[in-house]
Amino acid sequence: GAVVSQHPSWVICKSGTSVKIECRSLDFQATTMFWYRQFPKQSLMLMATSNEGSKATYEQGVEKDKFLINHASLTLSTLTVTSAHPEDSSFYICSAPGLAGRHDYEQYFGPGTRLTVT
Amino acid sequence: GQNIDQPTEMTATEGAIVQINCTYQTSGFNGLFWYQQHAGEAPTFLSYNVLDGLEEKGRFSSFLSRSKGYSYLLLKELQMKDSASYLCAVGPLYGQNFVFGPGTRLSVLP
Numbered sequence: 001g002a003v004v005s006q007h008p009s010w011v012i013c014k015s016g017t018s019v020k021i022e023c024r025s026l027d028f029q030a031t032t033m034f035w036y037r038q039f040p041k042q043s044l045m046l047m048a049t050s051n052e053g054s055k056a057t058y059e060q061g062v063e064k065d066k067f068l069i070n071h072a073s074l075t076l077s078t079l080t081v082t083s084a085h086p087e088d089s090s091f092y093i094c095s096a097p098g099l100a101g102r103h104d105y106e107q108y109f110g111p112g113t114r115l116t117v118t
Numbered sequence: 119g120q121n122i123d124q125p126t127e128m129t130a131t132e133g134a135i136v137q138i139n140c141t142y143q144t145s146g147f148n149g150l151f152w153y154q155q156h157a158g159e160a161p162t163f164l165s166y167n168v169l170d171g172l173e174e175k176g177r178f179s180s181f182l183s184r185s186k187g188y189s190y191l192l193l194k195e196l197q198m199k200d201s202a203s204y205l206c207a208v209g210p211l212y213g214q215n216f217v218f219g220p221g222t223r224l225s226v227l228p
Contacts, residue, residue, distance in 0.1 A: 034215045043205060043221045044161070093160050107151075107209075107216055109160040 002028045004096055006110035013084055013117055020080045021113045023050075023094030029074035030096035034107070035067075038091040050077040050094075084117045091115075120144045122219035124206060129225045130196055138191045138222045140206035150182050150189045151216060153205045161205055164191070193224075201226045 003026040013019050023033055031052045036044040048069055049057040056069035068080040081088055093112045121143045130136040142150070149168050153161035167173055167182035167189060179192040193200055203223050209216035 041223070044218045046215050046217070049215060091158070106163050106166075107207075109162075112158075112160045114158070 002026075002096065002098065002106075002108045004030075004094065004108045004110040006092075006094055006113050008113060009111060010114040011116070013115070015085055015117055016083055018080055018082045019084055019115060020078055021092055021094075021115075023077045023079070023096075023110050025075045025096050025108075028096075030077075031074060032097060033071065033077040034095045034097075035069065035077075035079050036093045036095065038093060038112075044093060047079075050079075052077075081115065084115070086117045089115055089117045120208060120217040122206060122208060122217060124204075124219045124222045126220065127223045127225070129227060132196055132198060132226055132228050134196050135192065135194050136196060136224065138193070138204050138206075138224065140189045140191070140219055142187050142189070142206070142208050142219070144187075144208050144217070147184065147208060149209060150180075151207045151209065152178075152180050152189075152191045153207065153218075155203045155205060155221070157202075164204075196226050198226050198228065200224065 005024045007022045033050040035047045037047050038044050046059050047062045050069045050071040052071045058064045066082055071077040091112050094110045095107045098106045123141045149166050151166040152164040154164050155161040165180040167180050172181045177194045182189045203221040205221045206219045207216035
């Protein structure tokens with residue numbers, strides 16, 4: 001199966017600073033990647049769809065100026081949490097869909113990034 | 119819109135069988151997926167159903183009825199390591215995001 005990595009796996013930052021999270025598809029190209037956020041004991045909530053070479057599509061209620069997404073290549077998408085606050089502390093997970101040409105229906109998830117804002 | 123419902127928590131005994139139900143109401147549907155998620159980890163794919171019926175994969179089976187908007191995940195011969203959250207998700211088949219249910223936290227007791 002396809003492999004998606006995330007970096008860092010965890011990060012602690014001070015309130016007001018910015019944090020960048022990287023999501024990489026290691027053995028396949030991903031024109032689309034998804035960013036999810038998961039609070040404790042809750043399900044995954046889609047934040048935005050990252051599209052290679054074009055602007056990301058944000059879900060309702062997600063501030064695009066706060067959560068900056070860049071998908072500059074077919075293997076890398078980045079999420080930058082700007083001016084982070086304690087309420088942004090969460091588990092951030094990226095995923096990439098399988099390849100249509102291979103009848104691959106899975107979503108391949110990265111291992112997640114635990115963000116703690118103090 | 120999409121609405122997906124699952125029981126919040128379930129408890130079962132090691133060696134037993136447990137069925138986790140999922141109901142959904144969606145404007146579009148192309149597949150029902152089940153994921154397992156251990157605390158602090160990313161979800162891992164278990165199974166998917168596109169057509170009605172039962173799909174079996176070892177100790178895990180998943181059933182789908184599209185007319186009823188209903189699916190279940192069946193776990194047999196439960197092991198302690200099966201204690202996790204189980205997420206059902208509805209989504210298009212190709213290249214688009216899934217909508218996840220709230221997840222069911224399963225606790226397997228000795």
